[in-house]
Amino acid sequence: MKRRNLLRMIGMTAGSAAMYQAMSSLGLASESPYKGPNPLGEAPKGASVLVLGSGIAGMVAAYELRNAGYKVQVLEYNARAGGRNWSLRGGDNYTELGGFTQRCQFDPGLYFNPGPWRLPYHHRGILSYCKKLGVPLEAFNQVNHNAYLHSEKAFGGKPQRFRTIKADYQGHVSELLAKVIQTRKLDEQVSREDQEKLLDSLRQWGALDRNYAYVKGETSSLRRGFAKDPGGGLTGRPVQSEPIALKDVLDSELWMGIPPGEDYERQTTLFQPVGGMGRIGEAFGRDLGPLIRYNAKVVDIRQDDHGVTATFEDTSKSDSPRQTATADWCVCTIPLSVLGQIPMNVGSQMADAIAALPYASSVKVGLQFKRRFWEEDDEIYGGISYTDLPIRNISYPSCDYQSSGKGVLLGAYMWGLDAMEFTSMSPEQRVSKAVEYGSQIHPQYPGEFDNGIAIAWHRSPFALGCFGTWSEEDREKHYDNLCRFDGRIVLAGEHASYVPAWQEGSVTSALDAIGRLQLRAQAAGSQT
Amino acid sequence: MKNMIKHAVCAALLGGLGLVSPPAPADNAKTLQTSDGEQVYQHVCQGCHMSEGQGAVGAGYYPAFAGNPNMASAQYMALTILTGRRNMPSFFEYDSSGDLFWFTRVALSDEQVANVVNYIRSHFGNAYEDRLTAADVKAMHP
Structure with missing residues (x-):
């Protein structure tokens, strides 16, 4: 596994690029230099x-x-303000370089952000202008423990819940480290007293049992989820779930989906403007x-x-x-x-x-579905599923939860060669491929798909590139x-x-x- | 092979919908699997320079290849692809194993560069007869 492949999979946003670049240039992750209103x-x-x-x-x-x-x-x-700060809504027309025109056919109230889509809490400059301009914000859900991690090559292509991969990775690592301590292999580095504290913390952090083992049981099920959730009455008896073996977790490479939400730029709390990022512009x-x-x-x-x-x-x-x-x-x-x-x-x-x-190549695809099946069938409310397919991300709307009617999700957010290849397609082809790939994660796609719109940043007449x-x-x-x-x-x-x-x-x-x-x-x- | 099958299916599907469809680029390839000049063009270059090499104009422009005097020099074209030009990224194949970030440059091999240069110089109204080889491109590495 090459480091670059790992990073390619985990950092699927402009954001991580920004942070890694900033970190490599500065040697550290620094806060935004914005220090409050600065009247001239x-x-x-x-x-x-x-x-x-x-x-x-x-x-x-x-x-x-x-x-x-x-x-x-x-x-x-442009004929509008905002530049790359932009939301597409039903009735909007967009003509990209090459002359392809798309008409957004989303239902009223639904939107898609072709450009920026989230605001970290420490980006105080842009947040302050939202406040000054009266742009209401709501939480953007980055980490969703019930969203999917998916690889074509792992578990027969069956997507796994984020919570199970995270719990099992963390549990197995904790058990291994506990064994190292218990076999006295850390005596030179860590005092006996600290070893006891470390063991105690590993048991809690890794959801280990009283023997410091990560095994099927109530403790691990309370972390990774149950095979049958606890309930009430005669039908309420829970069924504990079986952890995935360490080797299978490692082989799947799905652990690469754990870090994105832990990066500074995507830590809680993130925001989005109510009604679309374009509300700021x-x-x-x-x-x-x-x-x-x-x-x-x-x-x-x-x-x-x-x-x-x-x-x-x-x-x-x-x-x-x-x-x-x-x-x-x-x-x-x-x-x-x-x-x-x-x-x-x-x-x-x-x-x-x-x-x-x-300038970087990037493509985003917005897809409208006839119903919010990710909520109704899959219990996914906001957040992001990650995949090694070219679409890379499926991001579910962090708003209007449980509403009936149609819903729009981000069906692809791609970079590098994938983005260049999608840029080379017609908009209709991009949408069609995004639906085809997404069907591997959500089999409801083909039946529920309504319409879509695809933005390739290198074909943007006003930016000729993403960043x-x-x-x-x-x-x-x-x-x-x-x-x-x-x-x-x-x-x-x-x-x-x-x-x-x-x-x-x-x-x-x-x-x-x-x-x-x-x-x-x-x-x-x-x-x- | 799997990719080719998917192409055919996709092309057929889109064809059935009556959409004008240039060949659909490959699935899943992180490095472009083909070295055919036309394929390289249609998977990468046409994103900006368009399917007929006609370029495009918005707030800025992508140059057209038809009637472009720069096409006279195969070396100029290869160097542009290797080193990039203004907003156009470099496609030079380099060791990116030490890269800190995930969006590494998209790399084309010397053979891919040579073939796509030859393709452009013999299409879109261009009829240059001299040909670039992979060895020529290698000698130009930045």
Whole structure:
């Protein structure tokens, strides 16, 4: 078992990528640098800022700069605010690069988040804007002990409950360590007194019996679940369950599904906005109102000693003449996948940094089913099932539990070669394959499937990729140059952060950038 | 073999629904199992450069291969695939066993790179006759 395969299976989210990258770069996992509201103070009289892009970074910048008194205008390529913060609902149309148009056919109230979908409790920046903008939150269920771990190669392809794999892995490991202690093999490392404490803790942690064995019994069944649950009356007698043997647990490799929810970025409590992640972008968009110019495709960015001018095309009108927007300063949040193709007169250091960052491939598929069979049949309420199939994740909605009617789940969230291959398919093929694969975990799929929608991030007309994948070397060489001001232009976004692919990276990078902008503007203002 | 069978089934299914369907990419392969240039193109490259090599334009663009003067140089194309260019990732096959994170680069072998370059340069309106070999690609390793 190669380490990379292990990590590939356990980290199925942008989040873990972000954290591992951050950890490898910083040497440790650090909290978000957000330390609470950071009012800029007053803008110099008459100062203006042009913000390019109305994703989270651009709108945080615009919101704070406007509040400080800057004259702000925002140019946005899409006809909506939010960027990758986005939810698809019934009636929405989406045309990807290549011209494939999908119309979302979900029932009212149901949605799917093609981009970010969860908010860790320690991402205080994005959480604070949810509060300021009145976006209600609810708990996002990451770890569900009754969700599945699945491998085509294990247990004849039969999915296993998370709780049984976790309990059995933990139980067997505890029993082994207890044996090592009892056979006096730790005497040199651990004092006798501590050995007693360790034994006691292992019995509790591993659900061992009084002989420090992990065996079938009430103790282990209370951890891994019963073959027949306890109940009342004459039919209530429980039937204990049989643990899976250590060798079978190890061979299955399903233990790789245990760590994801233990990582800092996915620890309890996680949140989601009620009604879809896109509620944040929508709320920002409402708040900024006419400051945002939609359907504006930036084609050129020029700066001189006096200001910055962006030239743009109105994509809602054919043959409309090019227009310009000018301001003293520019906060540019356009993804580097796009910005690298826009002529802009910045120095070679920033230009080289912009050109250095490849963008990850990722595909997500939202599937609507005629009923919430995962709840009704399988007792799975929210949370995520993990599989080694290309779909990798099935995530059940963390809302509207026990509601009747249809339900939408995340039927695939894929990376790497799987994502590239799915990107190469038509949207209909992606949905069809997601249903086909998912049927191996939930046999109800074919009968209950209603409709679906599939988003391949490399085919997104506005992002041309999912997020910037910094290597340690590239970050060393280019990151600071990417974030430094070049004349009157500063960049912000998840690409300009140590929290790539997370909205918190966008928020903290925007706040960092506008803090420096304010100092520059004040210095420039005092000279005139 | 199993993958091929699944392809056929899938293609038949989609064909029956009247959907326009380019060949469905392989299932489950973590490294692309084919070295055929056309297959490599249809499983990986066409995600961005599209099925007819026509590229695409949105806020940014993916270059088209038809009528693109860069296609004159097989070396330029191979180097682009090996090292990446701007937002396009590198497809260089490297030892990733020490990687800390799970989304390792997608790797193509020298043979796959050579074959897909040759495929692009002889399709989509291109008719270059010189051919790249796996050994040529190997000599260009970054």
